[in-house]
Amino acid sequence: xxxxxxxxxxxxxxxTLLASRILxxxxxxxxxxxxxxxxxxxxxxxxxxxxxxxxxxxxxxxxIDFGEADIILAFEMLxxxxxxxxxxxxxxxxxxxxxxxxxxxxxxxxxxxxNIQKKLGDxxxxxxxxxxxxxxxxxxxxxxxxxxxxxxxxxTDTPKEVWLETIKETVPPKFLEINLxxxxxxxxx
Amino acid sequence: xxxxxxxxAAVARGAYEAGASVVSSYPGTxxxxxxxxxxxxxxxxxxxxxxxxxxxxVAIGASIAGARAMTCCKHVGLNVMxxxxxxxxxxxxxxxxxxxxxxxxxxxxSQNEQDSRHYAEASKIAMLEPSDxxxxxxxxxxxxxxxxxxxxxxxxxxxxxxxxSQSLVEKEEKCDYKLKDYKKEPQKxxxxxxxxxxxxxxxxDRIKKLIRYAESCNINSIENNGKKIGIISAGITYMYxxxxxxxxxxxxxxxxxxxxxxxxxxxxxxxxxxVYVIEELDPVIENHCKAIGVPVIGKEKFTLLGEYTPxxxxxxxxxxxxxxxxxxxxxxxxxxxxMCAGCPHRGTFYVLKKLGLxxxxxxxxxxxxxxxxxxxxxxxxxxxxxVSAAHGMAKARGDEFAxxxxxxxxxxxxxxxxxxxxxxxxxxKGINTVLILDNSITGMTxxxxxxxxxxxxxxxxxxxxxxxxxxxxxxxxxxxVCDPFDIKTLEKxxxxxxxxxxPSVIIVQRPCALLKTVKYxxxxxxxxKCKKCKACMKIGxxxxxxxxxxxxxxxxxxxxxxLCINVCPFGAIEKED
Numbered sequence: 001x002x003x004x005x006x007x008x009x010x011x012x013x014x015x016t017l018l019a020s021r022i023l024x025x026x027x028x029x030x031x032x033x034x035x036x037x038x039x040x041x042x043x044x045x046x047x048x049x050x051x052x053x054x055x056x057x058x059x060x061x062x063x064i065d066f067g068e069a070d071i072i073l074a075f076e077m078l079x080x081x082x083x084x085x086x087x088x089x090x091x092x093x094x095x096x097x098x099x100x101x102x103x104x105x106x107x108x109x110x111x112x113x114x115n116i117q118k119k120l121g122d123x124x125x126x127x128x129x130x131x132x133x134x135x136x137x138x139x140x141x142x143x144x145x146x147x148x149x150x151x152x153x154x155x156t157d158t159p160k161e162v163w164l165e166t167i168k169e170t171v172p173p174k175f176l177e178i179n180l181x182x183x184x185x186x187x188x189x
Numbered sequence: 190x191x192x193x194x195x196x197x198a199a200v201a202r203g204a205y206e207a208g209a210s211v212v213s214s215y216p217g218t219x220x221x222x223x224x225x226x227x228x229x230x231x232x233x234x235x236x237x238x239x240x241x242x243x244x245x246x247v248a249i250g251a252s253i254a255g256a257r258a259m260t261c262c263k264h265v266g267l268n269v270m271x272x273x274x275x276x277x278x279x280x281x282x283x284x285x286x287x288x289x290x291x292x293x294x295x296x297x298x299s300q301n302e303q304d305s306r307h308y309a310e311a312s313k314i315a316m317l318e319p320s321d322x323x324x325x326x327x328x329x330x331x332x333x334x335x336x337x338x339x340x341x342x343x344x345x346x347x348x349x350x351x352x353x354s355q356s357l358v359e360k361e362e363k364c365d366y367k368l369k370d371y372k373k374e375p376q377k378x379x380x381x382x383x384x385x386x387x388x389x390x391x392x393x394d395r396i397k398k399l400i401r402y403a404e405s406c407n408i409n410s411i412e413n414n415g416k417k418i419g420i421i422s423a424g425i426t427y428m429y430x431x432x433x434x435x436x437x438x439x440x441x442x443x444x445x446x447x448x449x450x451x452x453x454x455x456x457x458x459x460x461x462x463x464v465y466v467i468e469e470l471d472p473v474i475e476n477h478c479k480a481i482g483v484p485v486i487g488k489e490k491f492t493l494l495g496e497y498t499p500x501x502x503x504x505x506x507x508x509x510x511x512x513x514x515x516x517x518x519x520x521x522x523x524x525x526x527x528m529c530a531g532c533p534h535r536g537t538f539y540v541l542k543k544l545g546l547x548x549x550x551x552x553x554x555x556x557x558x559x560x561x562x563x564x565x566x567x568x569x570x571x572x573x574x575x576v577s578a579a580h581g582m583a584k585a586r587g588d589e590f591a592x593x594x595x596x597x598x599x600x601x602x603x604x605x606x607x608x609x610x611x612x613x614x615x616x617x618k619g620i621n622t623v624l625i626l627d628n629s630i631t632g633m634t635x636x637x638x639x640x641x642x643x644x645x646x647x648x649x650x651x652x653x654x655x656x657x658x659x660x661x662x663x664x665x666x667x668x669x670v671c672d673p674f675d676i677k678t679l680e681k682x683x684x685x686x687x688x689x690x691x692p693s694v695i696i697v698q699r700p701c702a703l704l705k706t707v708k709y710x711x712x713x714x715x716x717x718k719c720k721k722c723k724a725c726m727k728i729g730x731x732x733x734x735x736x737x738x739x740x741x742x743x744x745x746x747x748x749x750x751x752l753c754i755n756v757c758p759f760g761a762i763e764k765e766d
Contacts, residue, residue: 012526024193024355034193035321036355041218041298042633045554046731047526061432062321062354062425065500067514078522085516100743101734102524106726107562108735110522123515132745141745
């Protein structure tokens, strides 16, 4: 089954759902069959969250297995590292360099791994950017998701206009300007 | 035109197209968005009921009155509504009645992993199971039709991966459904023994008819690829099997999982050398196959626990294990869910832990008070059990134990089934102290209104249940209202109330930090007065971390709630813009 598999990982509350919905809509516009698997409920409360976006001629399973992700879009470095086993050979990780301590690190039960960026970069194709600063520049830290979508968009064949049109359809009008700016910042990174 | 929808939204669309006009539910992950999606259809009456039992009774009443009606719940919600549902199987329906139940394989957001398919057999109610959003819509419509044709409620069984996965759905027009006539039929709707004895005969006869339907209906379908291996599956596991095994096997996909066909399964198995049953959780299909004399391979190859994956299926059936991937060479710290920065519950659990009390917990965001570093909760069983289980603990160990024991229960959970436990305490001379954690919303499931919020599901203002008056009216004389961020007062009040020789209720009130109406200014920052005593780290706020020996507050996470300022003994944390 040759589908394009994109895994979006982050911390509950970072806006991974919006990113997956934008990706899904773009894939539909290109005429693909699409499935997206989301996470709701308790896991959204600051825990690791994983969303899968799959598209192609025909998609059966909505989930992505080990070694199957073409792209991992990571909102946080530890989550990028955690998702590594899911990356396909030759796949790419696009990550925000933001680091957020999980509770076991805060309580001192364990330590946040050092130099994740280097460890990942040595093993796989990693594009790590400071999406948080870009989001702040756009107007809100909450726009990290659209900055990363912008960065991802640049590496696809889908015309930029389609991405912009989809963002317009997806985000509330009140936040459109900030999100369009965030997209541009990501696109031009 | 096809549209991406989560399975839950597709079920709602199906109910709309089928002409359903009454929907009543109680929220529960992963089922909540079905009822929330109904809100977008103006001509359907929709409500949040106080609990699943009430919700299902509303739907049953609407069906008897001639409407197509639906109720939706999570797997454990079906336990709560089991009483009316089992008897609705006997009464049958007037307008179509559909009961959606969403299982949570893998326990993404649940306290157990029960398999709701057992309920279909136990209550003798037909059950359909869709495998993607398109089927969610189609099966919902079919469920209404079958309900009326066979005079039975119909279960629609979902799972986390079906409920919360988006796939393409073709929208169609709403059908022109007219309310059925209502006429008094006590022999059908008054389930006193004399009538129920006759209805049981009808139920058994109905199952026989439904088995005949199952033999030939198009939702039970065979895909013959001329192979030696056969797969029997349903729902999301069918999709995993298709992904894993492609055209290398034959498939029998069961869209109707109760009652199951006999001849269809026998014929399918006869054409294969080996038949595997692939189903998450319990061996329900497997046991049926074995009972009708069809040898199948099931749970000896597949686990009873958690979710399946395509690779797991590929390995079990084809013996292929060929994942090429890279794994980290060190252990990755886990990231369990935590109370959000600014969560009002944090202050409550800080105080309860400080007082060293035994805490009977309940179901909601505040269950996270059991996690380190707060670690304040001793028990969590089900909705409402914090109150009644604490009563049992107190009766078992006596008043001295009860004076070091509290129950914690959210506003919505208290309305769901905490109130009955509290009545038990009053009636049976208990002395327990119950903390109602009133955050002005049903939090964990994503902000649903409830009887204490003053708004309906459609955000229309309504009568608000007053928790103080309610508790007083059932005989609780000690009712206090406290702010969980005023930790000194809360500590004093809890300390006093638990020592009393009569029951007390403390309503701990502060709205959920994620509500749009909640705005704190600026954020907190650690000044050079910090003595590194780490008192602020005991509250388990995700924004407060230790970097190179110094306490730091992450401004991207901090929402400025200021609880850490209240716990710092040196006044070393300040607010900045």
